[in-house]
Amino acid sequence: xxxxxxxxxxxxxxxxxxxxxxxxxxxxxxxxxxxxxxxxxxxxxxxxxxxxxxxxxxxxxxxxxxxxxxxxxxxxxxxxxxxxxxxxxxxxxxxxxxxxxxxxxxxxxxxxxxxxxxxxxxxxxxxxxxxxxxxxxxxxxxxxxxxxxxxxxxxxxxxxxxxxxxxxxxxxxxxxxxxxxxxxxxxxxxxxx
Amino acid sequence: xxxxxxxxxxxxxxxxxxxxxxxxxxxxxxxxxxxxxxxxxxxxxxxxxxxxxxxxxxxxxxxxxxxxxxxxxxxxxxxxxxxxxxxxxxxxxxxxxxxxxxxxxxxxxxxxxxxxxxxxxxxxxxxxxxxxxxxxxxxxxxxxxxxxxxxxxxxxxxxxxxxxxxxxxxxxxxxxxxxxxxxxxxxxxxxxx
Numbered sequence: 001x002x003x004x005x006x007x008x009x010x011x012x013x014x015x016x017x018x019x020x021x022x023x024x025x026x027x028x029x030x031x032x033x034x035x036x037x038x039x040x041x042x043x044x045x046x047x048x049x050x051x052x053x054x055x056x057x058x059x060x061x062x063x064x065x066x067x068x069x070x071x072x073x074x075x076x077x078x079x080x081x082x083x084x085x086x087x088x089x090x091x092x093x094x095x096x097x098x099x100x101x102x103x104x105x106x107x108x109x110x111x112x113x114x115x116x117x118x119x120x121x122x123x124x125x126x127x128x129x130x131x132x133x134x135x136x137x138x139x140x141x142x143x144x145x146x147x148x149x150x151x152x153x154x155x156x157x158x159x160x161x162x163x164x165x166x167x168x169x170x171x172x173x174x175x176x177x178x179x180x181x182x183x184x185x186x187x188x189x190x191x192x193x
Numbered sequence: 194x195x196x197x198x199x200x201x202x203x204x205x206x207x208x209x210x211x212x213x214x215x216x217x218x219x220x221x222x223x224x225x226x227x228x229x230x231x232x233x234x235x236x237x238x239x240x241x242x243x244x245x246x247x248x249x250x251x252x253x254x255x256x257x258x259x260x261x262x263x264x265x266x267x268x269x270x271x272x273x274x275x276x277x278x279x280x281x282x283x284x285x286x287x288x289x290x291x292x293x294x295x296x297x298x299x300x301x302x303x304x305x306x307x308x309x310x311x312x313x314x315x316x317x318x319x320x321x322x323x324x325x326x327x328x329x330x331x332x333x334x335x336x337x338x339x340x341x342x343x344x345x346x347x348x349x350x351x352x353x354x355x356x357x358x359x360x361x362x363x364x365x366x367x368x369x370x371x372x373x374x375x376x377x378x379x380x381x382x383x384x385x386x
Contacts, residue, residue, distance in 0.1 A: 001338050002294070002305060008237035008331045009232065010309050010347040012263055012354035013206050013367070035206065037230030039242035040321040044201035047240055049232035056377030070205055075277075076372030077381050084378040099208060101195070116203050124319055128233040128328065133240065135319070135326065138201045145194050154203040156358040156365070161205035163356055163367060164282060165349040166231075169375060172349070173207070173368030174275065174356060181362040185277040188270050188289060 007167060016162035016171060018082045019048060020067035020100065020109040020117075021059030026110040028093050028100035031056045032083025034164050036068070037129065044138040046120055055087040060122065060134055065106035066135070072147075073160040075185040076171050105140040111128035115147035115159045200360060206345065209355035209364060211258035211275045212241060213302040213310075214252030221286050221293035221302040224249040225276025225372040227357050228324065239313055242324035248280040251325055253315065258299035261329070263309040265340075266353040269364050298333040308340035308352045318368070 014034040019028050035049035046068055050057050060066050071079040078096040085092060093100045093109075100109035103119040110117035120136025127133075149155040156174060163172040214223050215340040226240035239261055243250050253259050264272040270288040278285060286293045286302075293302035296312040303310035313329025318328075342348040349367060356365040 002303075002310070002335045003338060005334050005336045005341070005347070007344060007346055007377065008238065009231045009234075010263070010334065010336070010352070011208060011210070011239060011261065011311070012309070012347075012349055012352055013208055015204060015206055017204070035231045037240070038202045038207065038228045039240060039326045040228070040324040041202075041242075041244075042323040042324065043321070045242075045321050045324075045326075046202065046204060047230070047232060048219035048254070049234075049238075049240075051234075068204065070203070073371045077377040080372065080374055080376070080378030081381050082378070085382070099315065107290050110195075116205070117195070118204070124321070124326075126317055126319070126328070128236070128238050128317070130235040131238075133232045133235040133238075133317075137323065140197050141201050141203065142195045142338055143198045143203070145196060148198070149214065152198060153199070153200055153360065154205075156205055156361055156363070159203070159205055162205050162372065164374070165367075166374075167346065168349055169373055170349070170370050170375060171372035171377075172373045174358075175366030175368035176234065177363045178266045178366045179273065181273055181357070181359075181364060182277055183273070183277070183362070184270035184364075187275030188274050189278070190384050 005134045008077040012165050014164040014166055016079055016164045018069045018079050020069055020111055021056050022063055023059045027091055029087030030082055034166050045135050046154055047135045049133050051131050053111055063107045064122045065108040066120050067103055067110045068118040069111040069114040070161055071114050073173050076162055115144045117142040197307055205358050207357040207359050209357045211254055211262045211272050213304055214249050215256055217255040220284055222280030227359050228287045237293055238328050240328045242326050244324050254359040256287055256300045257315045259313050259329055260296055260301045260303045261311040262304040262307040263354055264307050266366050270354055308337045310335040311321055
């Protein structure tokens, strides 16, 4: 039986993203973001929802740019750190021991140790209430060589991304393969024949 | 060593969402969406990127509404079906054997068998190129009772959502717990003391 519940957005899974921004003075920082995802293919775009009180909000608006960095399981504590503390008080890269690497295409820092980084140029923003939606066009994508397969593509099992279920407070790893896209659905139709 | 790669948006994990819409004639349909996520907390909002050629695009624009439905692992083939075929040619609910349930708050159908459904009213849209970004305010959320914990909240381990890595074509399950949000980061700071 399906019934209404008070929790509004149990959209599982949420990603674990750490965005990278320079603050208005050029100090590297960023924050943990679960409210985000890809939103367009051509041009490739990613959207993130940022609370207006966040220090990263100032950095994004000052530079019109951010990076999207995907932590691996081994970076869970460092990614989590970026969600707890404020760049107003400290340099989070120094605090976590992570290395900021200046983007080549936009004015925002990447996290060198994370397996995947995407440089994004803000192409749209919209105030939704508590959060402003920023859409960034991905202008360059970076990967650690050890996270690529033989074809030069990121291998999810080498990236080992964190999978989030926000109000549960747990980060999960990738589980077993339970289906195949653009394939399992065809079997339903073939069954009908 | 980090290097540039040609793949633009390896944002892992992507969600596996099936949106529900009525077409302009009121026939229930929808599509599989990986380009989406939560984007605001107050009011609660979800964004989805929809290719303009998709039949669901017509339904969303006709009614200003859609539902976000989260399939469980057991629904992988049915969710996948919604990503392969077009509602121009058939009623996907009949084809998959799923039950459309009319939303109570918006003019869009939910998928009764999926553990979680969110009724969304379109509050913003923006043409990004291949895709239009639609932001829906979540006005009502539904859950199957068997997916809730004792507190009445959805339990990720009962929902068993599908976790997607788009260009790999694989649906994964949730893996082991590998970290704790708003906790692991604190241990880094305590370590410093």
